[in-house]
Amino acid sequence: MATIHLTLAPLLLLLLVAGITAQRAAPAPGPAGPINITAILEKGGQFVTLIRLLNTTQIGSQINIQINSSTEGMTIFAPTDNAFQNLKPGTLNKLSSDDQVKLILYHVSPKFYTLDDLLSVSNPVRTQASGRDRGTVYGLNFTGQGNQVNVSTGMIETRVSTALRPERPLAVYVVDMVLLPEEMFGERKIVPVPAPSPQAKSPDVSDDVDSTRKAAAPTRPTSERSGSGEMKVGLGFGLGLVMLCLKFLI
Template sequence: MATIHLTLAPLLILAAVFLSTEITAQPAAPAPGPAAPTNITAILEKGGQFATFIHLLNTTRVGNQINIQVNSSSEGMTVFAPTDNAFQNLKPGTLNKLSYDDQVKLILYHVSPKFYTLDDLLSVSNPVRTQASGRDGAVYGLNFTSQGNQVNVSTGFVETRVSNALRKERPLAVYVVDMVLLPEEMFGENKVSPAAPGPKSNSPDVSDDQEKAGAPSDKSGCGEMKAGLGLALGLVFLCLKLVV
């Protein structure tokens, strides 16, 4: 028995060495790679019902601007995304009447250059600056009010509720809104389009009202002269008859 134990001992030692070598030789698990850059279009596509907003982000190139800035800014960003129904509820032709620059301003108005949680929006100082600010010298701001835990956003022209969050992790927050945020600076009552010039008057010294009510024409003057001559001739004939 002692001989058997002595014979097995080297084999057991070799097995232990072999197992320890196998364990050591196993490759370590790969370290997690860097997180994928934040992409606003991918977030909206995952949420669904944002086809029109995605289209405008692409045609105005604001989407690329958001992706670049949000991945390089320490402040983060906040996007308020109108649903497709929100765009359908606009008056017909609202978007088509806007120039390309105005469409850019409209989409930038839905983006704030700072990351806000819903709790932040409950107590934020108004107005909140948007990316549209300063493009034409105007301050395009949003005003937020709270009703309990509900947050409302107002442009001065429209007001709606800030709905659920498509994303709420830094550096980008994306919130759903049920109306397109139309800035008062572009759509308010004070925004009056230039009136077309009226027709020119025939005479520069006479207004339209004067032309309508104006002085007697030459034809009316001639009529009065003819009436006067007829009356005078009638009196002459009458006198002649009396004399005869």
Template sequence: MAATSVPICLTTLLLLLLLLSLNTQAQTPSAPAPAPPGPVNLTGILDKNGQFTTFIRLLTSTQVANQVENQLNSSTEGMTVFAPTDNAFNNLKAGTINDLTIQQQVQLVLYHILPKFYTLNNLLLVSNPVRTQATGQDGGVFGLNFTGQGNQVNVSSGIVETQINNALRQDFPLAVYQVDKVLLPEELFGVKAPTAAPAPPTKTSSGGSTNSTVAASQPAPGNGSGGRNSNVALGFVLGLGLACMGVLS
């Protein structure tokens, strides 16, 4: 009997340990689920990388930053932003930005944003021109063209062409790329068509004259030499008549 009681005791002990282990696991709190990612902050990404203060100011003053963040939270396409550096703005002709109206500044900022998420490799496969967020405003095209090969991608506005040098962020739903030139759209900075010159006044021929000119150049009746000759003849007739009357008398 003693020999059989040992295995029973061991079995009982193992069952107790198993129950205790299960009870402990049940009381241990499970690890919290990872929190959903927060909203994407475009200006925060640019500020973290530095050298984009002018572009941040334009994004804020035109309210485009709020528009981008709202669209990112509601769109399934994502967005792509080309961020010009401060040096890019400094290299512009003086007054280039300040001479624009508020609406034109909005268009310029929107021209640096594509309404879809693109990796660098995707940009080499697009069909040019690629529409931007400014496309359709005032009936303009506002498109960008992408060329290149391998790891080199160039972007052109038709006026400016530059290489995309650095990916500040390339995670869906937002891609942000650094560019070293401000992308100037032809719709705002292209050569304006010259206005038609007014038609020159019609010239009259040197030999011709109007009726009024002819009438003005002619002497008035009775004021010329013909009038004086008539007076002389009349006096001569009257004098001859008087002389004849004196002879007859």
């Protein structure tokens, strides 16, 4: 038995050394890289339009900076390319640069939500677009049951489907429609212009009235003017006759 133990001892020692060497050679797992929303969407493969808008509005860079320094996390609802294609023609082109920014920020919530969270959250859920207009809440409303979650904007309602990324601090969910905020795309109330008061006169009307009054102003009758002229002529003729008579008398 002693001979057997002595024979196994070198083998056990060799295995122990090999294990230690393998542990030293294996690289330690490195820290996870920073979150990049563009890389996440590119991996999804159907978000070309959304990626373009994130780049042109520079919101993609802002998200990457905020999400890597945020304690609350963030939730993004990503419309597919088909969702953008289903918009009315010219919808995006008619938007100003500022409105395009608000539209994209409307798809971003400044807090991390799981699907279960969205089923029990207090509506409306504020989005990043709320900070663009003071006093205006660009909110989303969530309903559903079981595994189905629906999101409503007041203009459209669609299902929150696949999770491209469900882990903290960033959740990215696919939506099949572009989320159109009612604050931007709802019917605008038209304030009726009050009718002008009957007593009120516009400048044009007053000019007409003044000209009419001037035209209608009373003038002295022609007979009065002619009579006065004849009286003056008569007096002049009489005085001339008197002077002539006095000349002959002298």
